[in-house]
Amino acid sequence: MELIAVGIAGVKALLVLLMVLSLSAMLLWVERKGSALIQDRIGANRANIFGVLPFNLGFVNTLIADPLKLLTKEDMVPAGADKFLHFLAPFLAVFPVLVTFAAVPFGDQLVIGDTVINLQVADLDIGILYVLAMSSLAVYGVVLGGWASNSRWALLGGIRGSAQMISYEIAMGLALIGAVMAFGTLDLQAIARAQGYHFFGVIPAWGIIYQPLGFLIFLIAGIAETKRVPFDLPEGESELIAGFFTEYSGMKQAAFMLSDFAESVVVAGLATTLFFGAWQVPFLFREGFHFPGGVVVAVPHLLVVALQFVSFIVKVFALCVFQILVRWTLPRYRYDQVMDLGWKYLLPLALANMLVTGVVIVLLG
Amino acid sequence: MGAILFLVLAVLTVVSALTVVLHPNPVKSALALVVTLFVLAVIFVLLDAHMIAALQIIVYAGAIMVLFLFVIMLLNLQNDDPDRGRRRLVLRGFAWAGGLVLAIELALLVRGAPVGTPGAAPAGYGGAAAVAKSLYTDFLLPFELTSILLLVAVVGAVVLAQRQRRPTIS
Numbered sequence: 001m002e003l004i005a006v007g008i009a010g011v012k013a014l015l016v017l018l019m020v021l022s023l024s025a026m027l028l029w030v031e032r033k034g035s036a037l038i039q040d041r042i043g044a045n046r047a048n049i050f051g052v053l054p055f056n057l058g059f060v061n062t063l064i065a066d067p068l069k070l071l072t073k074e075d076m077v078p079a080g081a082d083k084f085l086h087f088l089a090p091f092l093a094v095f096p097v098l099v100t101f102a103a104v105p106f107g108d109q110l111v112i113g114d115t116v117i118n119l120q121v122a123d124l125d126i127g128i129l130y131v132l133a134m135s136s137l138a139v140y141g142v143v144l145g146g147w148a149s150n151s152r153w154a155l156l157g158g159i160r161g162s163a164q165m166i167s168y169e170i171a172m173g174l175a176l177i178g179a180v181m182a183f184g185t186l187d188l189q190a191i192a193r194a195q196g197y198h199f200f201g202v203i204p205a206w207g208i209i210y211q212p213l214g215f216l217i218f219l220i221a222g223i224a225e226t227k228r229v230p231f232d233l234p235e236g237e238s239e240l241i242a243g244f245f246t247e248y249s250g251m252k253q254a255a256f257m258l259s260d261f262a263e264s265v266v267v268a269g270l271a272t273t274l275f276f277g278a279w280q281v282p283f284l285f286r287e288g289f290h291f292p293g294g295v296v297v298a299v300p301h302l303l304v305v306a307l308q309f310v311s312f313i314v315k316v317f318a319l320c321v322f323q324i325l326v327r328w329t330l331p332r333y334r335y336d337q338v339m340d341l342g343w344k345y346l347l348p349l350a351l352a353n354m355l356v357t358g359v360v361i362v363l364l365g
Numbered sequence: 366m367g368a369i370l371f372l373v374l375a376v377l378t379v380v381s382a383l384t385v386v387l388h389p390n391p392v393k394s395a396l397a398l399v400v401t402l403f404v405l406a407v408i409f410v411l412l413d414a415h416m417i418a419a420l421q422i423i424v425y426a427g428a429i430m431v432l433f434l435f436v437i438m439l440l441n442l443q444n445d446d447p448d449r450g451r452r453r454l455v456l457r458g459f460a461w462a463g464g465l466v467l468a469i470e471l472a473l474l475v476r477g478a479p480v481g482t483p484g485a486a487p488a489g490y491g492g493a494a495a496v497a498k499s500l501y502t503d504f505l506l507p508f509e510l511t512s513i514l515l516l517v518a519v520v521g522a523v524v525l526a527q528r529q530r531r532p533t534i535s
Contacts, residue, residue, distance in 0.1 A: 085392075125492050129419035133406075136427025140399070143431065147392060147438050155438065162435050166428060173423075186493050 004115075012121050016101050023317065024261035028066070031261075031324050038328045073250035078150055081247065085148035090248065090255035093141025097262040100134040103127040104269045105189040107279045107308045108286070111301060119279075119305070120189050127188035128180060131270060132173055135225065139165040141259065142227075142234060142244045149247035157243025160335065161234030165225055167342040172221035174350035178214035178357045179207055179274045192278030196285070201292045204282045207275040213353045215275040217346050222267035223323060224342065226260060230330040231338055268319035276315050279308040371411060378404045395433045402426045414491035 029044075036043025077086055104127075107119030124130050139162055146158015183191045197205040208215045224231040235243030245256040272278060283289050284307060288298040299307070333341070381404065384397035402425045409418035500508050 082392075085396075124415070126415050126419050129416070129423065129493075133419045133422035133427060136423050139427070139431050140396075140434075143434050143438070144396075147434075159435065159438060162431050166431055166435075169428070 008115075008117055009121070012117075012119070013102070016104075016106065016121050017098060019106070019313070020098060020101050020262055020265050021258075023265045023313075023320065024258055026317075027261045027264065027320050027324070028257075030321060031327075034321070034324050035328045038325075067254065070251055070254040075252065076247070076249040078247045080150040082148040082150070085144050086247075087252075089141050089145035089148055090252040090259075091141075092144060093138065093259040094255050094262070096134045096137040096141075097259050097266055100131050100266045101269060103130045103188055104266075104273055105192050105278060106312050107305055108193070110305050118189065119309070123189060124187070126186045127191075128176055128186045131188075131266075132169075132176070135263075135266070136169055138225075138259070138263065141256070145248065145256065146234075146244035149244075151247050153240045153242075153246045154244050157234045157240045157246065160240075161227060161244055164227070164231065164234060164338055164342075167339060168221040168224035168231075168346070171217055171342055171346035171350050172225060174347065174354060175214045175217035175221060176274065178350070178353045179211050179218075181354065181357045181361060182207065182210040188273050188278075192273055192280065195277040196280050198283070198292075204277055204280065206277040206280075211275065211353070211357070213349065214357075215271065217350050217353065218275070219267075219271060221342075221346060222271065223264075223326065224338070226263040226267060226323070228260065228264065228323065229327040230333045232332060233335055233338060236332060264320055264323050265316065268316045268323065271319055272312065272315040276319075279312040281307050281311045284308070367411060371408065374404050374408050374411070378408070391437050392434065395430060395437055398433075399426050399430045402430065412491070416491055416493050416496045 032044045035041075077083060102121040103124050105118075105120035110117040110119055122130070142161035142165065143158050146154045146156070146161065149155070179191075180186055183194050185191060185194075191207070195204070195206050199205055199209070203209065227234050233243075234240075235245065240246065242253075245253055248256060283291050284299070284304065286301075286304060288296060288304070290296055378401055381397045381400040385394050385401060388394045388397060402421060406418040406421040406426070409415075409421060
C-alpha cells in the first residue's frame, strides 16, 4: 500500500515535470513562429532530414533539431571564470522553476476504485508561500551566472537582474495577498475548489472577478520576474549581448533559455490557479454539466477529470501566448523606468488593493 | 527515518555554517550562508513548522542574501587578505575566548533539556493560522514594536541615502 502511494506520487511528479518541460518547448516554437508572424517573416523553416522530405518539419524543428544542435556544441568556460559557480549557475536557474509547479493543482480528484488521487504533486497548506519561496530562489542562477563568468556584460546583467527580481517580488507577493484574503486560504487546491461556483448561476466565480487589479499587478510583476520584454534589461541584447548568460554555450545556455520559458509557464500556471478558476470548467461539476436553465448533462468521471486537465492546460497555454504577444509588441523600458514602475506604482497599488479587499471583506461580513 | 534525516541536515548546517566563516572568498561565504539558511528551513519542515520554513526561505534565502550578494558583487570584494601582526593575534584570542564562553553556555542549556521524542504535533500546528494566532494574541506587543523598529530602519536608510545627493556646482 505504501509502495502504491509512492508510485502514484512519482507518476504525478513526472507528469507535472513533463507538462512544464513540453509546454516550455512548445512555447519556444510558438515564440519563433509567432514573432515571425508579428514581424511579417516566415520564421524557423529549415528542419528537414538531409533535405529528403518535401516539406518542413514545423515545430519538430525546435523540439528535436534545436536541442540536438545545442547538445553537440562545445561547452565553453571563459578564462578567469569561477569554474564551480559557472557550472552551478544554470542548475540554480532551472531547479527552482521546475519544482515550483509541485504545489499547483492540475485537476480535482481522480477516483479509481477505492483510491482517491489528489491531482496535485504536493498537497501543501501553505502552497502559495511555497511557490513564492521557490521563485525567490530563482534569482541565484542569474546573480551567479553573471558573477562567475568574469565578464563585464554578464556582471551588469546579473546586477540588473537581481535588483529587478527583488523589486518585483515584493509587488507580486502583495498582489497575491489580495487573492489570499479573498479566498481565505493559502492552499492552492482549496483556492481552485473555491472557484467552482457561479454568480447568478451564470458567471463563473473566478478570482479575476474578486481581484481584477490584483491580477493586473500580478501579471506585470510576473512578466518582470521572467525577465522578458518589456523588462528584459538583464539580458537586453542591444546593450549587454545576452546579459547574465553571455558567457554560456551549448546545453548550459539552453538551460538558461529553458528556465526563462519555464518561468513564463509557472507565472501562467499561478495566474490560472488564482485568477482563472484553475482546472474548473464553467458549469462542469463532479457528476456532469449543470447549465443555467436547469439542463443537466451527465458526464462519466474519467471524462470529467480529463476535461478539467485539458481546461487547465488550455488556460495556461493561452496566458503563455499572451505573454509572447506582449513580448513582441512592446519596446523595452529604460532601467530607471523599470524601478519606478515597480516601487512607485505597483507597490502602492498592491497595498491599496489589499486595503480595499480588507474593507470589502469586513463590510460583507 | 526522521533521526537519520535530521543528522544529515544537522551535519550539512554545521559544515555550511563553518564554510561561511572560514572561506576566504566573500561570494562563496555568502552562498554558504544561503545553504545554511535553506537547510535550516528544511529542519523547520521536519519540526512541522511549515510556515516558518517558507518565510525563512522567502525572507532570508530569497531576499536578504540576494542583497548581500548584490553588495559584494558591486563592491567587487577580493579574497580576504588577513593583516598579519599582533592585532590579529589579539583579535583571534578574543574570538576563541568568546566562542568558548558560548559553547559552555550552550552545553549548560542543552544539559537541562528533556531527552526523548515529543509527541506528534497537534493538527494545524505550524500552519499559517496557528502562527498568525499566536502573533496577534500572545505576542502582539513585540510584533507591533518590531514593525516600528523596521519602520525606523527604513526611514534611517532613506535619510542616509539622501545625504549623498549634494547639489552639484556647474
